[in-house]
Amino acid sequence: MKTIYMDNNATTQVAREVVEVMLPYFHDLYGNPSSMHSFGGQVGRKLREAREQVARLIGASPEEIIFTSCGTESDNAAIRSALMSQPGKRHVVTSRVEHPAVKGLCTQLVHEGYRVTEVGVDSEGRLDMDQYKRSLTSETAVVSLMWANNETGVIFPVEEAARMARSRGILFHSDAVQAVGKIPINMQESVMDMLSISGHKLHGPKGIGVLYLRKGTKFYPYLIGGHQEQGRRAGTENTPSIIGLGKACELAAQNMEAENTRVKELRDKLEETLLARVPRSRVNGDRVHRLPNTSNISFEYVEGEGILLMMDEHGICASSGSACTSGSLQPSHVLRAMGVPFTMAHGSIRFSLSVYNTEEEIDYVIDRLPPILEQLRSMSPYWTAGEGACASQG
Numbered sequence: 001m002k003t004i005y006m007d008n009n010a011t012t013q014v015a016r017e018v019v020e021v022m023l024p025y026f027h028d029l030y031g032n033p034s035s036m037h038s039f040g041g042q043v044g045r046k047l048r049e050a051r052e053q054v055a056r057l058i059g060a061s062p063e064e065i066i067f068t069s070c071g072t073e074s075d076n077a078a079i080r081s082a083l084m085s086q087p088g089k090r091h092v093v094t095s096r097v098e099h100p101a102v103k104g105l106c107t108q109l110v111h112e113g114y115r116v117t118e119v120g121v122d123s124e125g126r127l128d129m130d131q132y133k134r135s136l137t138s139e140t141a142v143v144s145l146m147w148a149n150n151e152t153g154v155i156f157p158v159e160e161a162a163r164m165a166r167s168r169g170i171l172f173h174s175d176a177v178q179a180v181g182k183i184p185i186n187m188q189e190s191v192m193d194m195l196s197i198s199g200h201k202l203h204g205p206k207g208i209g210v211l212y213l214r215k216g217t218k219f220y221p222y223l224i225g226g227h228q229e230q231g232r233r234a235g236t237e238n239t240p241s242i243i244g245l246g247k248a249c250e251l252a253a254q255n256m257e258a259e260n261t262r263v264k265e266l267r268d269k270l271e272e273t274l275l276a277r278v279p280r281s282r283v284n285g286d287r288v289h290r291l292p293n294t295s296n297i298s299f300e301y302v303e304g305e306g307i308l309l310m311m312d313e314h315g316i317c318a319s320s321g322s323a324c325t326s327g328s329l330q331p332s333h334v335l336r337a338m339g340v341p342f343t344m345a346h347g348s349i350r351f352s353l354s355v356y357n358t359e360e361e362i363d364y365v366i367d368r369l370p371p372i373l374e375q376l377r378s379m380s381p382y383w384t385a386g387e388g389a390c391a392s393q394g
């Protein structure tokens, strides 16, 4: 059975071109880029090229690129550095819908005695800008707001938020893990101080990330040891992955146009057809300010995990907005923050496409999913108790 992969916000297929550029650096060109000999030096030159490729994708200069092990490390390093560089300020502003890489760290910071404000979102997942403005104080060391949400694809007005922070002398970090490679980003035109990137979200390898650090921003390294990355991130460089990420960034720049036209059209066809064919379904999140590849749809009165299991039998890969933790299905913190009704949140599915998806795959899902939902609903006591009568309302 063919795999129909529509879970690209979880991870992406490493592009063939990326694998090709990486391969020589495992077995043949394994030198340490910091070595004095030319065998290592040739790897160092390739790393410089990769740094330039990454910088080009986000309109940064190569010295502003720090290679890390993942998006999570970049997020942690950015926020920790901002706090360490301003010991007198012990307040962090973030949002209620951040990825656990930021949310989990903020919970830890509270245990350490920091104050954290989580700004709320409305029912469409849009940031409450009034609350955001009010939350910025003279005590605030750093703001960390995601560029685009991994579950709904909703894009925050991060530039506007960054300008507000800058005007109050507050450092600004954005977790741009889901945005980089999907929508244009130009740090030259931005006032943000720090930005996180993850390789495996843009057809690069897993286990490689980037922290963009604006020139002149005070930085306290998270990992201390060797002098790699100009002393900003110790540890021998993951050379094959860095080189692969460079190539992935080059490809992402080339594919950006297709991502925002063809992929968006495929996403819209999938979304609109499912909404039309499946009664009691709706899209979660702002449909305008949204990543071109993401659609989070709720199908009322069905369990998301049930849908995933049945789609899996047809080779379709997606994600649900609920997680089975400690035996109870808990809707995601993102959908709860948006106030998505319980019966809707439980039946939410995230489809996230990539340039590798085809129209045939969209047609396949459109064909297979409605009968799956009908079957699941026929087993739901809520649906059969009368809600099914609402089916024609759409």
Ligand code: PLP
Residues within 6 Å of the ligand: 009, 010, 069, 070, 071, 072, 073, 099, 101, 146, 148, 149, 150, 175, 177, 178, 198, 199, 200, 207, 208, 209
């Ligand atoms: N931030 C966001 C918005 C993400 O979606 C993810 C991964 O799902 C991360 C951070 C973490 O990235 P990584 O898996 O590279 O640690």
